[in-house]
Amino acid sequence: MSRGNTTSSSLTPTDDALIAAIRGGDERALAHLYRLHWPMVSHFVLQNSGSEDDAQDVYQEGVMVFYEKVRDGSLELSCQIKTYLYAVCRRLWLKRLTSKSRFGVRLLDDEEHGPYLNTGAEEDLLAAEEQDRRFATMSEALNHLGEPCRSLLEGFYLLDKSMQDLTAEFGYTNADNAKNQKYKCLVRLKKLFFTHYKEESI
Numbered sequence: 001m002s003r004g005n006t007t008s009s010s011l012t013p014t015d016d017a018l019i020a021a022i023r024g025g026d027e028r029a030l031a032h033l034y035r036l037h038w039p040m041v042s043h044f045v046l047q048n049s050g051s052e053d054d055a056q057d058v059y060q061e062g063v064m065v066f067y068e069k070v071r072d073g074s075l076e077l078s079c080q081i082k083t084y085l086y087a088v089c090r091r092l093w094l095k096r097l098t099s100k101s102r103f104g105v106r107l108l109d110d111e112e113h114g115p116y117l118n119t120g121a122e123e124d125l126l127a128a129e130e131q132d133r134r135f136a137t138m139s140e141a142l143n144h145l146g147e148p149c150r151s152l153l154e155g156f157y158l159l160d161k162s163m164q165d166l167t168a169e170f171g172y173t174n175a176d177n178a179k180n181q182k183y184k185c186l187v188r189l190k191k192l193f194f195t196h197y198k199e200e201s202i
Contacts, residue, residue: 015080017029019075019077033066037086040085041085041089042056042059044093058092061089066081066085066088144192149184152182152185166178
């Protein structure tokens with residue numbers, strides 16, 4: 001199956017319409033999706049030692065995983081949206097419970113929403129967690145980079161400033177000098193990133 005496609009035979013017309021609308025940037029579709037499957041996830045978390053606030057946190061994170069996969073075109077859906085969201089939120093809640101308990105955790109599942117283990121949600125969630133970890137590590141590396149490198153890289157990559165603007169802002173003699181400094185800063189940032197990333201992976 002190609003990236004960004006869904007298996008139409010497993011989806012309802014409502015699912016297809018929601019995915020198309022969300023991909024097109026329709027915020028009303030996302031709000032409708034949120035309301036549609038919230039009771040399912042709320043019930044699951046509440047019957048597995050969670051609170052209403054826990055359910056909201058888990059559901060919001062699960063919906064964001066789904067939303068980002070739809071928007072970047074990488075969603076491969078082989079089940080209905082509700083089953084996918086159930087699988088993502090189940091994994092998220094299991095992870096939270098496991099981190100709080102020294103003993104094994106066994107979840108009570110609604111038979112209506114199984115089987116949830118073959119949805120592809122596990123891989124999508126792991127990929128999202130890995131991406132978040134990389135962003136956090138990059139942010140940490142930027143914090144350790146120091147000036148003027150931090151402001152130079154943030155100006156170019158995050159604030160979309162031109163090399164001419166940065167040349168004037170940082171007092172370089174010309175744009176070529178600014179580019180050379182940016183390159184040196186990037187090399188330092190990469191070294192810091194991979195040092196922190198390896199430490200966190202151990």
